[in-house]
Amino acid sequence: MLTLTSLTKSFGQNVAVDRATLNFDRPAMIGIIGRSGAGKSTLLRMLNRLADVTSGTITFEGHDITKLSGKAKRHWQSQCAMIFQQFNLVPRMDVVSNVLHGTLNRRSTLATLFNLYPTADIHRAIDILDRLGIADHAPKRAEALSGGQQQRVAIARALMQEPKIILADEPIASLDPMNAQVVMQSLRRIHEEDGRMVIANLHTLDTARRYCDRVIGMRDGKVVFDGTPEQLTTGMAREIYGAGEEFSEAATSTEIETLEQTAAPQRHEVKAAV
Numbered sequence: 001m002l003t004l005t006s007l008t009k010s011f012g013q014n015v016a017v018d019r020a021t022l023n024f025d026r027p028a029m030i031g032i033i034g035r036s037g038a039g040k041s042t043l044l045r046m047l048n049r050l051a052d053v054t055s056g057t058i059t060f061e062g063h064d065i066t067k068l069s070g071k072a073k074r075h076w077q078s079q080c081a082m083i084f085q086q087f088n089l090v091p092r093m094d095v096v097s098n099v100l101h102g103t104l105n106r107r108s109t110l111a112t113l114f115n116l117y118p119t120a121d122i123h124r125a126i127d128i129l130d131r132l133g134i135a136d137h138a139p140k141r142a143e144a145l146s147g148g149q150q151q152r153v154a155i156a157r158a159l160m161q162e163p164k165i166i167l168a169d170e171p172i173a174s175l176d177p178m179n180a181q182v183v184m185q186s187l188r189r190i191h192e193e194d195g196r197m198v199i200a201n202l203h204t205l206d207t208a209r210r211y212c213d214r215v216i217g218m219r220d221g222k223v224v225f226d227g228t229p230e231q232l233t234t235g236m237a238r239e240i241y242g243a244g245e246e247f248s249e250a251a252t253s254t255e256i257e258t259l260e261q262t263a264a265p266q267r268h269e270v271k272a273a274v
């Protein structure tokens, strides 16, 4: 489905992503972990073509997308929607208009200029918000929502594009544990129910373990681990994070772990709260 071959990104002398070769043959939920500067964001940005590739190739369903430009590149970017740590919403704009922005690449300049949206799109936006449990907030300004709610608006905006892949760069790094859990559950549900591939950079090991089918570990730009959460032993985690004997899994975890221990849920028990 999606193949990266020897994908490399250099900034001058600094090799941010170093010959990453990965194959995604089915839509899974994938977590990318690694310490700060390991190259996680750069990898996602190349996938989405926000960043150009220095060398290597990306192919999706048999098409080389490494060097797409113009309209073809925008089409690819709509197929792999990206969500960010800081949500990137228009704060003073209402929620539903923020979501409708997800259809921008399909609309004429004139319609965009006058903020005209087809009724069908508005209904669809509300349906998506409803699915994410935030339809009641549709008329509010985005800035009036909590971080977790804003991230769900960003997910709704991504879903408006009907993407095949959702790329999430640290989607819960700015959220409190409860909101983090709801956002991860939403992403997991989108993967399970819609069959979309989700690739998320995650700053905590426990989140990757809990929500992902497959975990990719990066260190110094290289892919140093690719396997299931079960295969990710503490020893391997130590290697990914470049930590010594003092390393404990809790060191890479947020309070979400405490929350999970209290609630004692299963790793894939994700449908209840959304």
Ligand SMILES: Nc1ncnc2c1ncn2[C@@H]1O[C@H](COP(=O)(O)OP(=O)(O)OP(=O)(O)O)[C@@H](O)[C@H]1O
Pocket: 011, 014, 015, 016, 034, 035, 036, 037, 038, 039, 040, 041, 042, 043
């Ligand atoms: N636009 C850029 N210009 C120059 N160097 C960059 C740029 N973007 C990233 N880098 C460098 O590439 C390397 C990888 O950065 P990247 O942001 O991909 O890491 P990361 O794993 O996402 O880290 P974090 O967990 O802190 O978000 C770092 O050494 C970084 O300084």
Ligand SMILES: [Mg+2]
Pocket: 040, 041, 042, 169, 201
């Ligand atoms: Mg990053």
